[in-house]
Amino acid sequence: MEIFIQSKKREELIDITSMVEEKIKISNGIVNLFVPHATAAITINENADPNLPLDISSFLKEKVKKGIWLHDRIDNNADAHIKSTLIGPSITIPVSNKKLLLGTWQNIFFCEFDGPRKRKIIITEVKNEA
Amino acid sequence: MEIFIQSKKREELIDITSMVEEKIKISNGIVNLFVPHATAAITINENADPNLPLDISSFLKEKVKKGIWLHDRIDNNADAHIKSTLIGPSITIPVSNKKLLLGTWQNIFFCEFDGPRKRKIIITEVKNEA
């Protein structure tokens, strides 16, 4: 199963929680979300305050400088690659009674670091047969 | 399956290895540990030297400043949210013969970034039927 999204900025966090929830078919087990891109990532955090995803982007922008890396001689996006490795392209979430066991303040975010681009998230469910 | 813990400080790493080990029921497969909180995380590192979890807390405290973020206007804990995304709320560990395949120097730590609070870790096992 796959989800497709279109990012609109170079760097942004996009809430994909409801898109993932719609895909869940198993009753109990785990779901793995995998981003097949080396300049993007996936994370979980709060979205009740829309400023929080902006803060996360700002933090990464400040810590990983742009334009100072060896790879920038070939393709000016080394910072996006480093951010991808820091946050990671894969996350696994438990499922119970067909629902993601996210906490009250947890949403799933696709992290764009080199947009705007069309992006994909691969969803893989594995049943837990007790 | 769930584990409950009570953190005692705002920021601390709490070794939960033995609590997780007690819950393992499968013979072979993987176990996913998931923290349903947006101001906490889970990691694996050494606990032979009790100074090491303190060093990890110090590193994060130094890198993620407190009180300078947009979200701090609403709830003064943006630093805790950013740390949660940096370390991550989910980790998956292989199991063989009913034992976690942790290395000699690896322990599992719950990472508290906005305590003291009562916290939960969700444990999900998935069998590997070869």
Added chain:
Amino acid sequence: MEIFIQSKKREELIDITSMVEEKIKISNGIVNLFVPHATAAITINENADPNLPLDISSFLKEKVKKGIWLHDRIDNNADAHIKSTLIGPSITIPVSNKKLLLGTWQNIFFCEFDGPRKRKIIITEVKNEA
């Protein structure tokens, strides 16, 4: 299943993609890669430009200073432990038709932070029986 590698430097990223691909036996599901070491990690990024893994090592070296931590009094490698927690020792990748669903620009890297050493990666497959 296990892969063994020998790192040659204190800090380096070693591409293990083909070694992992050779081990895949399941048709569909997920594969978990786990590094049972507290001074190493695993990540996914681009290897088309060999400078990119060097940039990632440089970034971590710059951000996590050496020799200033409490743990350094016992064993002079606290920086390696902190890097291990930042990048993480575990990654889960989807498998379809016996192939890893990596993106075009994604390779799997073992991250050495305290080499040279002989190191192990544990590979655990879990089938997705739809």
